[in-house]
Amino acid sequence: QVQLVESGGGLVQPGGSLRLSCAASGRTFSPVVMGWFRQAPGKEREFVAAISMSGSSTYYSDSVKGRFTSSRGNAKNTVYVQMNSLKPEDTDVYYCAATLKRQGIVSVKETYDYWGQGTQVTVSS
Numbered sequence: 001q002v003q004l005v006e007s008g009g010g011l012v013q014p015g016g017s018l019r020l021s022c023a024a025s026g027r028t029f030s031p032v033v034m035g036w037f038r039q040a041p042g043k044e045r046e047f048v049a050a051i052s053m054s055g056s057s058t059y060y061s062d063s064v065k066g067r068f069t070s071s072r073g074n075a076k077n078t079v080y081v082q083m084n085s086l087k088p089e090d091t092d093v094y095y096c097a098a099t100l101k102r103q104g105i106v107s108v109k110e111t112y113d114y115w116g117q118g119t120q121v122t123v124s125s
Contacts (some may be wrong), residue, residue, distance in 0.1 A: 001027070002024060002082070002098075004022055004023070004025075004115060004116035006021065006115055006117065007026075009120045009121045010122070012122070013124070014086060014123055015085060015086065016086050016123070018086065019080055019082050020094055021079075021095030022036075024096075030114050031077060031098070031100060031114075032099055032101060033098070033099050034050065034051055034077070034097065034099075035049065035098075036050070036094060037061075037097060037109060038094045039093050039095065045095065048081070048094070049081050051071065063089075067083065067109065068084070069081070069082045069083045069084075073109070086121075088124060090121060091121060091123050092120075092125050094118065094120065095115055095116055096115070097112035098117070
């Protein structure tokens with residue numbers, strides 16, 4: 001059974017930084033891409049960032065490009081997103097996602113097969 005577990009959320013002041021982690025369990029699980037999405041109450045879940053689990057391709061939404069950086073960890077199926085220069089509008093629940101599909105648009109939530117439970121990020125003074 002595959003599980004994705006996020007950690008690292010919390011409260012941070014505007015301009016501050018946080019690093020979110022996501023670890024995917026499952027002995028034979030080999031995702032092609034792992035991504036990050038965020039969602040506010042009553043709003044659609046929106047794409048934040050994604051990273052290829054082979055190679056070095058990364059993808060970002062325009063709203064976070066230049067501030068967020070996605071990376072892979074040394075442990076299998078572990079990814080991070082480093083979030084710098086955080087703004088109040090970055091406040092959301094952040095979700096980790098993984099896909100086994102080799103074709104699909106990484107910024108579309110329907111591309112992903114597995115989701116974590118979410119972690120709250122609050123940017124406020």
